[in-house]
Amino acid sequence: MVDFHISTVFQALNSEENYLRIQDDTLTGTLSSVDVATKENLENLVKVGEELLKKPVSRVNLATGVFEPVNKMTNEEALRKLAKLLSREKHLREAKSAVGNKSVPRIKMPLRAAKSAVAKGIQIYDYFFSTHTKLFST
Numbered sequence: 001m002v003d004f005h006i007s008t009v010f011q012a013l014n015s016e017e018n019y020l021r022i023q024d025d026t027l028t029g030t031l032s033s034v035d036v037a038t039k040e041n042l043e044n045l046v047k048v049g050e051e052l053l054k055k056p057v058s059r060v061n062l063a064t065g066v067f068e069p070v071n072k073m074t075n076e077e078a079l080r081k082l083a084k085l086l087s088r089e090k091h092l093r094e095a096k097s098a099v100g101n102k103s104v105p106r107i108k109m110p111l112r113a114a115k116s117a118v119a120k121g122i123q124i125y126d127y128f129f130s131t132h133t134k135l136f137s138t
Helices: 002-012 039-054 075-100 111-137
Strands: 056-060 067-074
Touching (some): 056 075
């Protein structure tokens, strides 16, 4: 059910390449049970996982409901590709965030000079405001 829903959504958005689901729907017995945590079962699950990595990437065919290979890429190669893509995306977002969050550099100056600069700034603002108000009021 999940496969069908997710496949439908990603196909509708033309984003099948942005979705990777690796699963084995042929598990039986204790391998398919989520509550058997014996050492033997866990070791067998590791083997199943390693075998899954060697298999080709496959998706559910919405018409038949059967998993079909998508391309010649293995699940392992697809995971590496996805990891690189996510890493690149993370670095791009961090770079954008760093640019957007840079604070205005502080200028170090003596207190007297700072007061003078503030006073001049106020004078310039007052002049600008009074000049422009006269222009708009007439």
